[in-house]
Amino acid sequence: xxxxxxxxxxxxxxxxxxxxxxxxxxxxxxxxxxxxxxxxxxxxxxxxxxxxxxxxxxxxxxxxxxxxxxxxxxxxxxxxxxxxxxxxxxxxxxxxxxxxxxxxxxxxxxxxxxxxxxxxxxxxxxxxxxxxxxxxxxxxxxxxxxxxxxx
Amino acid sequence: xxxxxxxxxxxxxxxxxxxxxxxxxxxxxxxxxxxxxxxxxxxxxxxxxxxxxxxxxxxxxxxxxxxxxxxxxxxxxxxxxxxxxxxxxxxxxxxxxxxxxxxxxxxxxxxxxxxxxxxxxxxxxxxxxxxxxxxxxxxxxxxxxxxxxxxxxxxxxxxxxxxxxxxxxxxxxxxxxxxxxxxxxxxxxxxxxxxxxxxxxxxxxxxxxxxxxxxxxxxxxxxxxxxxxxxxxxxxxxxxxxxxxxxxxxxxxxxxxxxxxxxxxxxxxxxxxxxxxxxxxxxxxxxxxxxxxxxxxxxxxxxxxxxxxxxxxxxxxxxxxxxxxxxxxxxxxxxxxxxxxxxxxxxxxxxxxxxxxxxxxxxxxxxxxxxxxxxxxxxxxxxxxxxxxxxxxxxxxxxxxxxxxxxxxxxxxxxxxxxxx
Ligand SMILES: Cc1ncc(COP(=O)(O)O)c(C=O)c1O
Numbered sequence: 001x002x003x004x005x006x007x008x009x010x011x012x013x014x015x016x017x018x019x020x021x022x023x024x025x026x027x028x029x030x031x032x033x034x035x036x037x038x039x040x041x042x043x044x045x046x047x048x049x050x051x052x053x054x055x056x057x058x059x060x061x062x063x064x065x066x067x068x069x070x071x072x073x074x075x076x077x078x079x080x081x082x083x084x085x086x087x088x089x090x091x092x093x094x095x096x097x098x099x100x101x102x103x104x105x106x107x108x109x110x111x112x113x114x115x116x117x118x119x120x121x122x123x124x125x126x127x128x129x130x131x132x133x134x135x136x137x138x139x140x141x142x143x144x145x146x147x148x149x150x151x
Numbered sequence: 152x153x154x155x156x157x158x159x160x161x162x163x164x165x166x167x168x169x170x171x172x173x174x175x176x177x178x179x180x181x182x183x184x185x186x187x188x189x190x191x192x193x194x195x196x197x198x199x200x201x202x203x204x205x206x207x208x209x210x211x212x213x214x215x216x217x218x219x220x221x222x223x224x225x226x227x228x229x230x231x232x233x234x235x236x237x238x239x240x241x242x243x244x245x246x247x248x249x250x251x252x253x254x255x256x257x258x259x260x261x262x263x264x265x266x267x268x269x270x271x272x273x274x275x276x277x278x279x280x281x282x283x284x285x286x287x288x289x290x291x292x293x294x295x296x297x298x299x300x301x302x303x304x305x306x307x308x309x310x311x312x313x314x315x316x317x318x319x320x321x322x323x324x325x326x327x328x329x330x331x332x333x334x335x336x337x338x339x340x341x342x343x344x345x346x347x348x349x350x351x352x353x354x355x356x357x358x359x360x361x362x363x364x365x366x367x368x369x370x371x372x373x374x375x376x377x378x379x380x381x382x383x384x385x386x387x388x389x390x391x392x393x394x395x396x397x398x399x400x401x402x403x404x405x406x407x408x409x410x411x412x413x414x415x416x417x418x419x420x421x422x423x424x425x426x427x428x429x430x431x432x433x434x435x436x437x438x439x440x441x442x443x444x445x446x447x448x449x450x451x452x453x454x455x456x457x458x459x460x461x462x463x464x465x466x467x468x469x470x471x472x473x474x475x476x477x478x479x480x481x482x483x484x485x486x487x488x489x490x491x492x493x494x495x496x497x498x499x500x501x502x503x504x505x506x507x508x509x510x511x512x513x514x515x516x517x518x519x520x521x522x523x524x525x526x527x528x529x530x531x532x533x534x535x536x537x538x539x540x541x542x543x544x545x546x547x548x549x550x551x552x553x554x555x556x557x558x559x560x561x562x563x564x565x566x567x568x569x570x571x572x
Contacts, residue, residue, distance in 0.1 A: 066512070126515060
């Protein structure tokens with residue numbers, strides 16, 4: 001039987017209870033809104049770049065524990081990263097939550113704390129919850145202003 | 152609760168009430184396990200499970216009768232046509248329509264609403280006219296009207312709901328006016344379970360010369376419906392929510408409307424004669440049934456209605472009401488749980504939210520316990536907006552559900568609390 005605690009890890013529950021960087025960034029130079037029609041999750045990601053480095057990042061929104069924790073941990077993981085690194089990290093994160101990560105591949109960037117989402121790969125319907133905020137971030141970086149949908 | 156064990160004749164029920172233990176054996180899927188736990192299927196408003204009698208009807212049709220209908224001279228075609236047309240009569244009786252020709256086969260409730268919007272709606276609606284829907288409609292009884300109103304320069308108006316989940320009839324009265332052409336409301340809400348006073352609402356609409364379409368998708372599995380008594384102009388439902396197959400649905404329309412309405416999709420079967428200069432259309436209901444239909448689905452729908460009527464809708468309703476009361480009282484004891492939809496007149500649908508726990512998380516944890524519920528906006532976003540909720544969890548019951556399954560739901564919710572304490 002699938003194990004609940006593999007999905008709802010303590011770190012995830014903690015970030016769901018007390019999301020970090022949960023604020024509107026007034027002087028954001030990039031921002032985008034994401035919407036998961038399946039469960040009504042909504043998230044807005046705010047971003048300020050200094051050159052090509054993430055200087056400030058925050059989010060606001062409401063949704064399930066997986067989507068809120070994913071947004072919170074994402075913002076923590078990306079501060080100080082270059083846009084290229086952010087994209088590479090999303091790639092690896094996506095592989096992680098879809099169960100496609102090659103465990104032998106130790107190339108950079110390291111997923112760090114993001115590995116707590118590994119359990120999501122056993123729950124295919126929850127992958128969208130984990131990736132909504134990342135898709136939204138990517139749209140913000142590409143300065144696409146439409147609402148992102150994971151449907 | 153006690154069940155007598157002496158069955159009357161061959162009926163699967165007993166004189167007092169339904170015997171769920173016995174009924175459950177008719178539904179093979181209910182003995183399945185999920186994630187190693189017995190399945191508690193509480194997502195009946197999304198789609199119901201099918202009794203063996205319905206499964207057999209599909210299989211029997213394809214094993215013995217399959218042929219195209221209405222136009223063959225050979226025996227199989229005649230038998231397939233007879234079986235399909237017998238379903239029309241079966242549905243007529245089920246809804247107490249005046250004549251079988253008032254029963255139009257469609258794919259689903261969704262298609263039924265679109266059909267009426269695109270035929271009757273399109274011909275009677277002009278700029279400045281009004282269509283009334285309610286705040287608690289399923290998207291399938293909103294969007295077709297919205298599309299039509301946009302096309303025609305007409306106005307879509309909305310009956311508000313109360314906090315308990317009842318339509319505000321005073322407000323409805325105020326919305327009705329000589330520009331009102333169509334009123335489209337749900338008989339039973341798929342989110343709240345509210346049984347709306349549709350008979351009265353039809354009468355009020357008719358007082359202003361408006362046509363009324365009732366969405367019966369969530370009503371027919373739970374209550375006896377008599378379209379003559381309701382006096383509605385159109386009534387629709389889906390086979391799959393009433394223990395029949397997917398891909399078959401019913402539109403009832405009063406004969407005089409069906410006769411004067413333009414056809415729906417063009418094609419075979421809906422015509423009388425075709426030339427490049429002029430095509431004449433078939434009579435209702437065939438005028439609305441272009442192309443080869445879901446014959447097996449139709450035949451199996453008849454088997455589903457037989458099954459349900461053999462149980463007795465009054466007994467089904469009595470049993471489900473008792474189960475609803477039990478579930479309501481059990482869920483009310485779960486701390487931090489709030490029921491959404493507490494109208495006095497309700498079908499067995501329970502929407503709820505928990506403080507601090509998103510419905511989607513509840514859904515995943517309950518699933519691991521074998522409890523299948525629905526979470527999300529239930530295709531009723533305007534209603535969710537009214538309650539200020541992105542989503543709810545919803546347990547929707549059928550006559551084969553048991554108190555033990557409600558208990559499993561409550562145990563699962565305790566698990567949810569443990570995880571999210
Ligand atoms: C009240 C109501 N109307 C309409 C529908 C649409 O039914 P279908 O998807 O079978 O067309 C549903 C199904 O969820 C419903 O609950």
